[in-house]
Amino acid sequence: MAEKTFKYVILGGGVAGGYAAREFAKQGVKPGELAIISKEAVAPYERPALSKAYLFPEGTARLPGFHVCVGSGGERLLPEWYKEKGIELILNTEIVKADLASKTLVSAAGATFKYHILVIATGSTVLRLTDFGVQGADAKNIFYLREIDDADKLVEAIKAKKNGKAVVVGGGYIGLELSAALRINNFDVSMVYPEPWCMPRLFTAGIAAFYEGYYANKGIKIIKGTVAVGFTTDSNGEVKEVKLKDGRVIEADIVVVGVGGRPLTSLFKGQIEEEKGGIKTDAFFKTNVADVYAVGDVATFPMKLYNDIRRVEHVDHARKSAEQAVKAIKASQEGKTVDEYDYLPYFYSRSFDLSWQFYGDNVGETVLFGDNDPASSTHKFGSYWIKDGKVVGAFLESGTPEENKAIAKVARVQPPVENLDVLTKEGLAFASKI
Numbered sequence: 001m002a003e004k005t006f007k008y009v010i011l012g013g014g015v016a017g018g019y020a021a022r023e024f025a026k027q028g029v030k031p032g033e034l035a036i037i038s039k040e041a042v043a044p045y046e047r048p049a050l051s052k053a054y055l056f057p058e059g060t061a062r063l064p065g066f067h068v069c070v071g072s073g074g075e076r077l078l079p080e081w082y083k084e085k086g087i088e089l090i091l092n093t094e095i096v097k098a099d100l101a102s103k104t105l106v107s108a109a110g111a112t113f114k115y116h117i118l119v120i121a122t123g124s125t126v127l128r129l130t131d132f133g134v135q136g137a138d139a140k141n142i143f144y145l146r147e148i149d150d151a152d153k154l155v156e157a158i159k160a161k162k163n164g165k166a167v168v169v170g171g172g173y174i175g176l177e178l179s180a181a182l183r184i185n186n187f188d189v190s191m192v193y194p195e196p197w198c199m200p201r202l203f204t205a206g207i208a209a210f211y212e213g214y215y216a217n218k219g220i221k222i223i224k225g226t227v228a229v230g231f232t233t234d235s236n237g238e239v240k241e242v243k244l245k246d247g248r249v250i251e252a253d254i255v256v257v258g259v260g261g262r263p264l265t266s267l268f269k270g271q272i273e274e275e276k277g278g279i280k281t282d283a284f285f286k287t288n289v290a291d292v293y294a295v296g297d298v299a300t301f302p303m304k305l306y307n308d309i310r311r312v313e314h315v316d317h318a319r320k321s322a323e324q325a326v327k328a329i330k331a332s333q334e335g336k337t338v339d340e341y342d343y344l345p346y347f348y349s350r351s352f353d354l355s356w357q358f359y360g361d362n363v364g365e366t367v368l369f370g371d372n373d374p375a376s377s378t379h380k381f382g383s384y385w386i387k388d389g390k391v392v393g394a395f396l397e398s399g400t401p402e403e404n405k406a407i408a409k410v411a412r413v414q415p416p417v418e419n420l421d422v423l424t425k426e427g428l429a430f431a432s433k434i
């Protein structure tokens, strides 16, 4: 089988892979020096579109419309762009073996790729209900969403089961975004999750109450405090009912599961230092193995602002970590250095006519401000997190670009607050004056 050698290989053609390629091009690579190897069939794209406009019945997003780097206002990198730059885009190619000692990657088809410098950008995969042994979880029309192939299967089912019943398992990002997308497609939607409120990893009870109320007003049924323990099927093997732990049974034409992800590090087990489920890096995304970098969802990196180390599974960090790693690679070749990564966590989501942003750390006491009535027309409200007398995190629904900038600044500056009641009353005005 063929063997190819590159100066740089990016393993993974997702968000971080695409942004790394752009940064390599900016910094200067010669034709033939760089390759991206991806299991997907298409050039890197902005993954967040898959759970939003990709599923809409109108104003639908399709490739090539959302290839990177449009998500951050940059030039769209079409397959031709890689050709022009002499960057080899090796698609439909899953790497099944990685030997970091001999700097060799082997694909499922048996092709061998050698590199001088490797950037690991393999991202995450979904947790499956079959992994937990849920009875009947391999039935037809039970969907997960990670890659464009998954989204295409879901789009087909949405068409085939028009105006049908959908059950969404999980109350996290996928659960909330997919419930909305299915409702917009006129499905009768029920959401099921074990926690007392949705998005418990980030939302406070007060924040969640707004979204649950808003979703209920849209006709989405929310079933909390229980999990799916089994599925029944019809004679075609298609899912028919979802059995819940509390004994209830709900009819379903399709089921979408979003119960979390897991970083794809298994290729490197035992060869590289790991921490918190990811590949441990320094502030330049360099791992403990010479010439190997890790970026995006797989990297566990120093979070300078909080003096700890973390993994982040969001698109802003995937973009920025990729750029940082490539800048560091190029600088080190010239005997130079770049500044340490100093990341301010930024997460966001959109559904229906809602759109929120969060910056900083969600630790400490919280205050809720603004109009959080799910039935109101403005629904502009937010929350601050306060630790050791300082505001360390800020959340805002329906903010203007200036207001979002203001809450980002608050989270970065961490201004002191003396009185939480005053902070609640001031609300957004507190951020706007920082």
Ligand code: FDA
Pocket: 011, 012, 013, 014, 015, 016, 017, 037, 038, 039, 040, 047, 048, 049, 050, 051, 093, 094, 095, 096, 121, 122, 123, 124, 145, 146, 147, 264, 267, 295, 296, 297, 298, 312, 313, 314, 315, 316, 318, 346, 347, 348, 349, 350
């Ligand atoms: P990413 O998953 O993008 O890319 C990894 C790539 O590596 C894939 O192409 C994969 O096929 C490939 N790969 C893996 N193993 C391989 C192997 N062995 N051989 C070859 N190729 C391999 N975040 C956010 O902030 N706001 C949002 O709105 C959303 N929305 C959203 C929607 C959906 C549906 C998902 C799944 C995720 C989001 N996210 C998000 C999260 C965000 O998309 C995610 O954090 C980034 O895509 C991570 O970028 P990476 O490049 O690390 O992984």
Ligand code: NAD
Pocket: 051, 124, 169, 170, 171, 172, 173, 174, 175, 177, 192, 193, 194, 195, 198, 199, 200, 226, 227, 228, 257, 258, 259, 260, 261, 313, 314, 315, 347, 348, 349, 350
């Ligand atoms: P998540 O971790 O956000 O949410 C998982 C949810 O499923 C949680 O509420 C969890 O408690 C619940 N759950 C766990 N086990 C369950 C069970 N047996 N039955 C029912 N519910 C159960 O993960 P996700 O929503 O699956 O998202 C996957 C990945 O995609 C994450 O990395 C996420 O960051 C990313 N993503 C991000 C965005 C965004 O940032 N806007 C959007 C979509 C996806």
